[in-house]
Amino acid sequence: MIDDASPDMGFFTDVTLCIGCKACEVACKQWNQLPSDGYALSGNSYDNTGRLSATTWRHVDFVEQFDRINPAESRWVMMSDVCKHCTHAGCMEACPTGAIIRNEYGAVYVQPDICNGCGYCVPACPFGVIALEPDQGVAQKCTLCYDRMKDGIEPACAKACPTDSIQFGPVEQLKERARRRTEELLARNVPARLYGVDEDTSVGDLNAFFLITDRPEVFNLPPKPVLPSTYQPVAYLSGFLATAALAIVAMQAFRSR
Amino acid sequence: MAGVTHGDIVQITPDAVAASLARGDGGFGRNQRSYYDHPVLRGAHWRWEIIWYFYIGGLMSGSAILAAAADTFGAEGDEAVVRNGRWLALVGAAISPLLLIKDLGRPERFLNMTRILKLKSPMSVGVWSLLSFSGLSAIAVLEELRGRGRVPWLLGGLLPRGPRNLAHALAAAFTGSYTGVLISATAVPVWNSGRRQIPAIFVCSAVATACAAQAALLALRGGSARSINKLERIEFVASLTEGVLLVDYASSAGETGNALFGGETGQRLRANTLVGGIAVPALLNLASLFTKPSHAGKPNVVKTLIAAGLTLYGGYVLRKSLIEAGRASADDPRAALRQPE
């Protein structure tokens, strides 16, 4: 049943609380029955997964920052990454079949029975999240646990998170909490900032947003994500002008005697 | 399969620590530029099917535009351009959807593309434009046959000649240029940094390769020297414009353009497209610019075939390089994390 009254739901992921246990990654895999990605060792800290993919919808970054001059400044920053469920979602705009929809909880959801695997949503995501799943031939990513939400249960990752680094709830409420948390941390001289909230970008606020303690690049987050469709007007104009110019050339050429 | 790539893996070796200390960035691991150099974006999976789709799409739309222009403005003797153009368009229109379908993860669901028309999605408008183009190309060929008394039973004159040519040319122009919009309007840095040039480059290359194909056909089948002369004039302008736009693209894209204009890809593009596919044919066609069509002598078959072959190959390399550069660019975290202008 469509519950239009539901406010937009989302995630507030706070890196200062993450202990890198990967319970979210595991809970997501289990609930969504996602296959294993193999056992390769990356050599990059405790992260052997690397990044989000068609079969990994939560992924924990392990950022090691060892300071040899001031060892006390050394730190480890862990961040659980996920689909951002953008206000203006590049993937959704790009999809030609209408397989990608915004559901009643404000989440960006891929209907697996409609997607035909054209793959155009993949390069249209400014965060490199959505990907084609080769076995089923369709695009896959975090669903914000649509199936659980319909039964009133919170998403598997947020449920599993032991420190509440992942908080799930109505987005507006989460934003308020996140702003307060940022101020608190700043007062304690922790270089906290929100990523995906109150920023002036064409993707708009992110329904799954983050509190980070370093530049976004450190977590492979684009510092200023751009919604790809904003490039369309000038691109169409480019094609149109060339067509008009060549039409005149062709007319002149065929008219010449 | 998890997409784990190992770029310059940051490892804590004594050398790395010493280098970090020497840089004065507070020790190892601070000032990271990316997350272990993992790709930030994901490229399109497109392989040979889509390279050929882009290429044939250009060739067929260029042919249809030439056919419509020749039918509308041409003189006696240009009928072969009209006929060949319409047939090339129809053959292309028959092959392209097959390539598109073959590329899908779920080919049997191709028709899901026609569930909706979504103006915001170049893929959606493109498919609709391709389908209209196919229909109009079929009508054009039927009219062609009817005009020569081959199919007298046809409803004929379904559309009056003027609007029919216009519609065919417009559908062709859109089908030939939307692919440029399709790749420009993505998060892939090397593609979106070419949004001012790529669609125009595709249109120019579409017309240039179609002129080449048509000129070659005419030369081989003893066609009119006047028509060849006209085609070579159009090709000259179209491919020189393409060359100028490519140079402009390379210089405005800066470092982000390296995926396309640097390294082996760049070398191949310069050799086969800029020099081989544009400059050399332009030189070969130069004479046509200074000869009036009515003064064109016997066609130089060998010259025409060489110029056409080079142009056609250059157009193919252009599509191939662009698609492969897109993947390289998406895999490069530095390009993705650079602040957009």
Ligand code: SF4
């Ligand atoms: S992060 Fe990417 S996949 Fe997720 S909603 Fe935004 S555009 Fe779509």
Ligand code: SF4
């Ligand atoms: S791969 Fe599927 S979800 Fe993505 S754009 Fe194509 S049809 Fe839409």
